Amino acid sequence: MDFSKRTFRNLVNQSNKMIESWYSQKIRGEKIYENKTPSEIKKVFSLEEKNKQCKPEDVLSHLDNNLLKYSNFNPSPNYYGYITGSGNQIGIIGEFLKSALNQNNLKWHSAPANTEIEKICIDWISKFIGYYNKKNAGVFVSGGSVANLMNIAIIRKIKGHNSINKDGIYGSKTMRIYVSTESHSSIDKAMDILGLGINNLVKIEVDNEFKLQPKLLREKIREDLNKNLLPIGVIGTAGTTNTGSIDPLDAISKICEDFNLWFMVDAAYGGPAASLSSYKKKFKGLDKADSILINPHKWLFVPFEVACVIVKNKDHLKKTFSLIPEYLQGGTEIEERDDLMNYSIQLSKDFKALKVWMTIKTFGYSKIKRSINNDIDMARYAYEIAKKDPLFQPLHYPELSILCFKYLSNSPKVSDSLLNKKITDMVEEDGRIFLSGTKINNENVLRINCVNHRRERQDIDFLFKVLRDIAKIAEEKIKNH
Numbered sequence: 001m002d003f004s005k006r007t008f009r010n011l012v013n014q015s016n017k018m019i020e021s022w023y024s025q026k027i028r029g030e031k032i033y034e035n036k037t038p039s040e041i042k043k044v045f046s047l048e049e050k051n052k053q054c055k056p057e058d059v060l061s062h063l064d065n066n067l068l069k070y071s072n073f074n075p076s077p078n079y080y081g082y083i084t085g086s087g088n089q090i091g092i093i094g095e096f097l098k099s100a101l102n103q104n105n106l107k108w109h110s111a112p113a114n115t116e117i118e119k120i121c122i123d124w125i126s127k128f129i130g131y132y133n134k135k136n137a138g139v140f141v142s143g144g145s146v147a148n149l150m151n152i153a154i155i156r157k158i159k160g161h162n163s164i165n166k167d168g169i170y171g172s173k174t175m176r177i178y179v180s181t182e183s184h185s186s187i188d189k190a191m192d193i194l195g196l197g198i199n200n201l202v203k204i205e206v207d208n209e210f211k212l213q214p215k216l217l218r219e220k221i222r223e224d225l226n227k228n229l230l231p232i233g234v235i236g237t238a239g240t241t242n243t244g245s246i247d248p249l250d251a252i253s254k255i256c257e258d259f260n261l262w263f264m265v266d267a268a269y270g271g272p273a274a275s276l277s278s279y280k281k282k283f284k285g286l287d288k289a290d291s292i293l294i295n296p297h298k299w300l301f302v303p304f305e306v307a308c309v310i311v312k313n314k315d316h317l318k319k320t321f322s323l324i325p326e327y328l329q330g331g332t333e334i335e336e337r338d339d340l341m342n343y344s345i346q347l348s349k350d351f352k353a354l355k356v357w358m359t360i361k362t363f364g365y366s367k368i369k370r371s372i373n374n375d376i377d378m379a380r381y382a383y384e385i386a387k388k389d390p391l392f393q394p395l396h397y398p399e400l401s402i403l404c405f406k407y408l409s410n411s412p413k414v415s416d417s418l419l420n421k422k423i424t425d426m427v428e429e430d431g432r433i434f435l436s437g438t439k440i441n442n443e444n445v446l447r448i449n450c451v452n453h454r455r456e457r458q459d460i461d462f463l464f465k466v467l468r469d470i471a472k473i474a475e476e477k478i479k480n481h
C-alpha cells in the first residue's frame, strides 16, 4: 500500500496547500458554517459497497473541494460554540508526525519516547496550574468525559468497599457523590455507567454567581449520613460549562477533610487559568484535590483530542486501572519503566503527548498564559458591549472566557426566551459566526466561549454586528408568525 517516495512527497505537498488555504482564506471574512443537511453530506462522501480504487491525488482533490464546505471551521475567531479550543499550528504538525510514527502507547517498550514525553507533559501541566507534588501521576485520554469517568471510577474504587473489583458495588451502602447544579453532564453519565446511579449524584444549589454553596453541601452530607447512605466524594468545578464559574475549592476541600471524602476537581475547561497570578486566589484549594481532570484540547490550545487525569497519589490510579493478562507481561522487568496501560482505561493509545509537548515547547509558559489572558479579556470586552447596548443584557460578569447574555425583545408579544432561541437557530443558518445557546434560569440565552488565541476586539465587534442584523429579522419573523 505504500507509495513511491515522490508520490508521497507530492501528496504531502498537496495536503499542505489545502491547509494553507484554509488558514489564509477562512480564518476571517467568510462563512465558517454552511448549514448542509446530513443527506447532502452523505451524498458527497458516500462509499460504494465494493469501492473501487482511487488515485490518492483524486482523494485529496475531492477533499479540497468539499471537506471545509461540509465542516465547521472552528479555528476561526468567529467560532464561539461550546468550549471548543482553537487548536494551534504546531499541533497540526504534531498530529502529522504522530501518525507517521504510529506509536501504540500501551506499554513502555512499545512506545518509549512517547511514554516519557507523556509523563513530562503531565508534570509540566501540574506545575503550570499549581497542582504538582512528587507522588502525583496522570495519563492522557481522549476527552474530559472519559477523564470524568476515570476520576469517578477512582473515587468508587478507593472509597468503596475492598472487593469492588471482584464483587462490584453490590452489598455496599448506597454511595453518594456531590456536585453543584452547574456541573458537567458527563459526570451524570459516569454515575450511570459506573452503576452508582444518577440519583446518587447529589446536586447542590449554586449562589447568584453560579458557584456551589458550601453550607448547603455540608448540610446534604450530614443528611445523607443520617439516612445511612455512604458519601464518598465531592466534585468541585473549576470553570463551569455554562458560565465559567469557579466553585469555592478551598471551602469544599475543608468539607472533604472533615467528612473524609475524596475531593475531585473538574478543571477540564478552566484549569489552565490557575496559572495566572491574578487567579491564584480564585483557584485556592485546587492543590488539595485528590484528583483532577484538565483538557489540553480546550484551554491549552492543543488540537483535539487530548484531556488528562491527574491524581495526587499514583498508587490510586494504578489500583483502579491495572489489570495485566499473560499476553501483556513482556518488557516489565525493568522497574523504572512505567506502562501507561496500568493507569488508564485504554490499552492501545496514540501519541497524544506529542502535540501537547510541541505546543508547550514552542509557545512556552508566558505565551500560553498571555493567550489565556487574552481570551478572558475578549469575554469581558463582549460583556462591556452587551452592558452598554440597550438591545442586549449580560447575565453575569465573565469569571473566565465565557459570557451568557441575551437580546432583549422590543415587543411584549415576543418573549426574550423565544427570541434568543430563534436567534441561535438563525445564527446557524447565517453561517458567518457560530455560537451555541444555553439556558440560564430556564430561559434560552446566547452564550459565547472565547477560547481562541486568534481572537481580537474587531472579532467581538463583528459578532455583535451579526447578532444585531439577525436579531432584528428574528423578531420580525416571530411577530409575523
Ligand SMILES: Cc1ncc(COP(=O)(O)O)c(C=O)c1O
Pocket: 082, 083, 142, 143, 144, 145, 146, 148, 184, 186, 237, 239, 240, 241, 266, 267, 268, 269, 295, 307
Ligand atoms: C467542565 C467540563 N467538564 C467536562 C467536559 C467534557 O469534556 P469533553 O468535551 O472533552 O468530553 C466539559 C466540556 O465542555 C466541561 O466543560
